[in-house]
Amino acid sequence: MVQANGIRMHYQRIAPTGPGPDETMVFIHGMGTDSLASFHLTLAAPAAAVGASVLTYDLRGHGRSERPDTGYTLDIFVEDLAALLAELSITRPVHLVGNSFGGTIAFAFAQRFPDQVATITAIEAEPPTEHWAGKMDDILARAVEFLADEANYIWIREHFSAHQERLSRMAAQRVLSTSVPQEVTTGRLMTEQDIAELRCPVLILLGSEGYQADGLEHLSALLPDAELVVFEGQGHSVLVEQHRKVRALLLDWVAKHAVAVR
Amino acid sequence: MTDQVSVRDAVFAEVVALLTQVTGDEELLGFTITPATTFHEDLQLESVDLVGFAGDLGEHYGDRVNLAEYLSELDLDDVIALTVGQIADYVAGRIAGVRS
Numbered sequence: 001m002v003q004a005n006g007i008r009m010h011y012q013r014i015a016p017t018g019p020g021p022d023e024t025m026v027f028i029h030g031m032g033t034d035s036l037a038s039f040h041l042t043l044a045a046p047a048a049a050v051g052a053s054v055l056t057y058d059l060r061g062h063g064r065s066e067r068p069d070t071g072y073t074l075d076i077f078v079e080d081l082a083a084l085l086a087e088l089s090i091t092r093p094v095h096l097v098g099n100s101f102g103g104t105i106a107f108a109f110a111q112r113f114p115d116q117v118a119t120i121t122a123i124e125a126e127p128p129t130e131h132w133a134g135k136m137d138d139i140l141a142r143a144v145e146f147l148a149d150e151a152n153y154i155w156i157r158e159h160f161s162a163h164q165e166r167l168s169r170m171a172a173q174r175v176l177s178t179s180v181p182q183e184v185t186t187g188r189l190m191t192e193q194d195i196a197e198l199r200c201p202v203l204i205l206l207g208s209e210g211y212q213a214d215g216l217e218h219l220s221a222l223l224p225d226a227e228l229v230v231f232e233g234q235g236h237s238v239l240v241e242q243h244r245k246v247r248a249l250l251l252d253w254v255a256k257h258a259v260a261v262r
Numbered sequence: 263m264t265d266q267v268s269v270r271d272a273v274f275a276e277v278v279a280l281l282t283q284v285t286g287d288e289e290l291l292g293f294t295i296t297p298a299t300t301f302h303e304d305l306q307l308e309s310v311d312l313v314g315f316a317g318d319l320g321e322h323y324g325d326r327v328n329l330a331e332y333l334s335e336l337d338l339d340d341v342i343a344l345t346v347g348q349i350a351d352y353v354a355g356r357i358a359g360v361r362s
Contacts, residue, residue: 012313017325037309041316041341045331063310163302163342170308240338247334 005083010064011057020051021258024094027056028102033167035063070179073187093118118259121203133185140181147172201225207234274350297347
């Protein structure tokens with residue numbers, strides 16, 4: 001735990017366990033039921049095994065990090081990451097890997113702190129444009145309404161699993177009970193011009209049936225240095241359902257874009 | 263053979279002891295932890311608790327036990343269904359592997 005940007009933040013670091021270029025990789029999880037575990041238990045150990053220093057952390061309102069009632073604009077999530085890196089004395093450019101909303105944070109962070117970012121890997125994620133804000137508002141409003149009805153938890157249990165039901169209850173009681181749904185899309189958004197000015201290389205991994213299927217190819221064409229990989233027939237859960245392929249693509253990507261020489 | 267069995271039993275007991283530091287003891291849990299006890303469903307722990315527990319195991323046994331590495335090879339369904347016995351077997355295997 002560390003105190004950063006005014007809150008207690010839960011983070012985990014893994015030192016390199018194998019030989020390779022000493023790159024720092026920072027993993028940013030998604031919104032709702034997510035925590036640092038989804039990266040920590042999938043990609044963190046393999047990344048450390050090829051020489052990377054790994055940082056995973058719980059976003060505010062999630063996992064073991066503090067959950068204030070308010071204070072959830074995208075800018076604040078970006079400032080949290082900046083404060084965490086400063087607290088941990090990580091000054092070299094890092095490879096940001098963001099899942100879903102975590103990827104949106106990565107784009108916004110790279111815009112504000114371009115010198116601190118080596119590359120971005122955005123998994124089922126898009127930059128915070130007006131289009132993103134509209135979509136996010138809609139998804140969050142529907143989630144809040146859906147999870148307010150007890151009958152829907154039974155539906156979730158019957159159609160998915162008891163585990164999913166538990167996660168949904170957690171999301172409703174925790175993140176969605178804060179001001180996240182009202183606040184997260186307020187504040188500064190990125191224009192097409194801003195996106196075109198992002199200097200760092202970007203790897204975009206998305207499912208053909210995911211949340212970003214509606215126009216991310218257009219945005220990736222704007223990015224000066226971007227690679228796009230589409231998983232055909234895959235929904236939003238790219239990280240979970242394609243974790244072996246994601247791992248291979250990511251480790252190859254970081255090796256190709258190494259900023260450090262050991 | 264007897265040695266292997268006793269090592270596994272001893273490791274299982276150690277794993278349970280470490281785990282109950284997270285969950286509270288079995289009296290508090292209201293049931294006895296067996297090898298078939300699941301981490302999520304039975305112990306009602308979250309994935310983020312599993313991360314903390316992986317750290318506890320690493321501290322206790324050293325770098326040879328890397329639960330995050332072991333879990334990164336599993337699919338999500340297997341992680342959700344993870345049992346205490348599986349963790350103990352993994353730990354026992356790592357210890358045996360390092361010893362031999």
